[in-house]
Amino acid sequence: MAFLISFTPFQPTFGLAFWSLLIFLLFWGLMAKYAFRPIAEALKKREHDIQSSMDEAKLARQEMSNLKAENDKLAAVAREERTALLNEAKQQRDKMIADAKDQAKAEASKIMQTAQTEIEAQKIAAKQSLKAEVGTMALDIAEQVIRKDLKNDSAQVDLVNSLVSNIKLN
């Protein structure tokens, strides 16, 4: 039991106190400068970087979704516009076709009319020239008849008949 009285680990000695103080202070100073501060700052920086990249990612995602919504909206508008354009085109086409038909009809009827008028005019002209021809022929015949001096009646009748048979309309 003698050792309990001089319990050496609990006896404060100058030498160990001196070395403990010196070593701990050196340890503290060197570790603070070369290890703990750099590590603490690196950790802080890394945490900050991670946080900011996460924030950035969130922001980017937000932007993306915004962009997408806008795109969708634009697409919808474009689709609507396209439909409208198509409808309009269709209407225009139909109208154009109808117009063309109408015009064609009108033109056709106009042409027909012109043709009719022409035909009528031609007819009239033909009739007139026929009348003139017939008159001339009648005069010819009459001339020839007159020139034969009416030698016999029968002969004259024959002549007239032959002349008349020569007159062929058309």
Add this chain to the structure above:
Amino acid sequence: MTLPNVRYLTAFLIIIALVITSLNLDGQHSRTKDLESATKHELNHDHDGHDHSHDGHDHSGHHHGDSHKGHGNQHDAHAGHNHGHNVADQHGLCAHHDTEYDPTGTAIHHISDGNIYSILEAIRIPLPTFLYAPDSGWEFFMSSKFKAGHHEDGHMSHNGYVMHHGSAYRVVDPGFPMEGNHLHACFTHKTSLDEKGKEKVTNYVVYKGKEYQLDARSTFDGGLLGGGITSFYDFSISKNVLSMILVALLLFFLFRKAAKAYQRNPNAAPSGIQNLLETVFMFIRDEVAIPFIGEKKYMKFLPFLMSLFFFILGLNLWGQVPFLGSTNVTGNLTFTMILAVIVFIVVNINGNKDYWKHIFWMPGVPVFVKPVLAAVEGLGLLIKPLTLMLRLAGNISAGHIAILSFIGLIFIFGDIFGGLSGNIAGTAMSIPLTMFMMALEIIVAFVQAFVFTILTASYIGAATEEHHH
């Protein structure tokens, strides 16, 4: 841990226990063997010792005026060299040694600081020994000069110093040769009552059949713990100091490696040692520093808290490594006292106006209560570091003693049942208990480092807190 590992570990521990046993059995006879070998050594160094002794007396021995003692020494030294080798124990003072195992003594011996770093009984690493005696000046030498043997008891004096239980003692009785190296016999102790009725143990070295009183190194407990100012001071790189240096270097190396990894690639995921350290580092930062000191000020104190935590943890674990000397630095009151003093200084020089106001003139209480609270708080100022100091030293020393006691079962059983069979029975009991205790001590190593740090953080937090009334 998987089952095969447990088997290997158990086998390993049994082998180790048997080795310890055999060493112990050896030890019972080794005292005489050591003495013989030391005697041979002395013969080899006879001339050196002789010359040295002469030089010392001629040039430095008498400067302090104790000439009577000096002359006596000279005669003794001559006598010792001429015919003293085998007559160190003429009167049989060393004969009464009991070979019975002394568990208390062994435990205290193993957790004490020392001037030699022993690994089992096999390897004894000498340490630089710096001794200062006001009446004879400084001594710088390696502790191998003491020729320590079994139980770290030296066989050779060096300039009036001897090694007993691994520690340097100074011979104070006149007549002992204070210069050079001299072979001596065993150590004896006497228990007496001092003037206050306290038991006091005095150690003696037996030299040439006579007992010479030894002075233990000076301690500044004023006799409270059995020490006091004596004739010399020990500033050696002791076992504890060496352990501190090694642990500090190891930690510095590891953290430097981690710090470089952060510098090299700041945003890479940590790996290896960096990852391990970062986990603990961030735990201390997030669970200790920031909650107690606050987001704003913690960076100022973080290096201090980290230094405390990792230094204490490193030393706790270093002391737990089997067969590495089982150094007991954090279980040493001197070491924890220094830490406590540093904590006290750091806390109080950072104390703000509110802190001091809360101690000496507590706001919000009736005036007649204020002085009472001031007394209590004032005492608290000192009690806080005092508890830090005692808690850490007590816990770690207790852990070491528990493990040593369980290992001691091997020898206690050996003594009770006699010889190897008792040792084996003791080993069978000792291994599970020791394994359990070691596992517990690893937890304690972390817990005590953590507790010390968290309490320090809370004291700093209290000292720097901004109060809003």
